[in-house]
Amino acid sequence: MKSIITVIFLLLFAAGTLGCGGRDSDGGIDNGSDSESAGTPQAYTLEDVIAKGFVVHENLSVISGQDVWDEFVEKTQDGAPCIVMLAFYYTLGDPSQYSPEYYEEIKDDYPLLFTQLLRYDGDAFTLAWSEDEDKYSYTYKYLKRFEETKPPASARFTYRVWYALVDDAKVTGEQLQWGLASSQLGDYIDHQVVYSKYTYK
Numbered sequence: 001m002k003s004i005i006t007v008i009f010l011l012l013f014a015a016g017t018l019g020c021g022g023r024d025s026d027g028g029i030d031n032g033s034d035s036e037s038a039g040t041p042q043a044y045t046l047e048d049v050i051a052k053g054f055v056v057h058e059n060l061s062v063i064s065g066q067d068v069w070d071e072f073v074e075k076t077q078d079g080a081p082c083i084v085m086l087a088f089y090y091t092l093g094d095p096s097q098y099s100p101e102y103y104e105e106i107k108d109d110y111p112l113l114f115t116q117l118l119r120y121d122g123d124a125f126t127l128a129w130s131e132d133e134d135k136y137s138y139t140y141k142y143l144k145r146f147e148e149t150k151p152p153a154s155a156r157f158t159y160r161v162w163y164a165l166v167d168d169a170k171v172t173g174e175q176l177q178w179g180l181a182s183s184q185l186g187d188y189i190d191h192q193v194v195y196s197k198y199t200y201k
Contacts, residue, residue, distance in 0.1 A: 001172075022200055040076075044113055044115060046111070049085075049113070049115065052067055054068075054085045054115065055085070055086050057087065057195075058090075059089070059093070060198065061197055062196065065121065066197075068084060069084065072120075073143070075120075076125075076143060078118045079201050081119075081120055081121050082119075082120050083118070083119045083120075085115060085117055085118075086194060087113060087115050087116075088113070088116070089111060089114040090110065090114075092106070092107060092110045092111075098130070116129040117129065124139050124140065124141055125139065140166055140192065141167045141169070142165070142166050143165055143194070144166055145161065146161070146163070146164065147161050148162075157199055157200050158199050159198070159199040160197070160198050160199070161197050162193055162196040162197070163193070163195040164176060164191045164194065165192040166190075166191045168188070176189055176191055
């Protein structure tokens with residue numbers, strides 16, 4: 001698992017982590033009720049989550065479910081309780097990015113697919129997921145949109161839009177990114193990235 005987390009972190013570093021009425025309760029937009037089925041971990045494939053209306057990321061960038069995400073954001077801005085299902089699909093990509101030994105160590109673990117449930121109750125946002133027997137749930141006050149229009153020259157993208165769950169309405173994307181990169185105690189700002197879309201070179 002440590003190797004998997006390391007590769008996902010490297011992907012993040014190289015790039016820069018329902019129904020408010022009427023879609024499939026497994027994904028898409030939901031009415032915001034406490035649906036047990038929405039949060040139940042299942043062995044999905046990439047094709048499954050696309051078909052079920054999840055907001056699907058492949059290697060950190062959205063590839064399916066943009067309309068679902070837009071609807072979710074619109075509903076939350078109106079104060080309407082909603083649920084959206086998120087999926088994050090990771091592949092190893094070009095083997096030359098890794099040492100031969102490391103590639104052999106991790107290659108059988110990929111592709112990977114993680115799913116999360118994002119709920120808005122009209123007042124706050126809760127992100128929940130399961131890993132093996134462990135369940136995680138984090139609540140934040142705000143869902144904020146950020147843009148990166150002038151990435152470093154070394155970046156593989158020219159533009160990025162992303163959303164993060166935060167507790168500070170005034171926090172900036174630059175502050176969040178600095179906190180991730182800094183080794184100084186106290187610089188990190190608690191947040192969860194729930195959506196990102198890249199325009200690549």
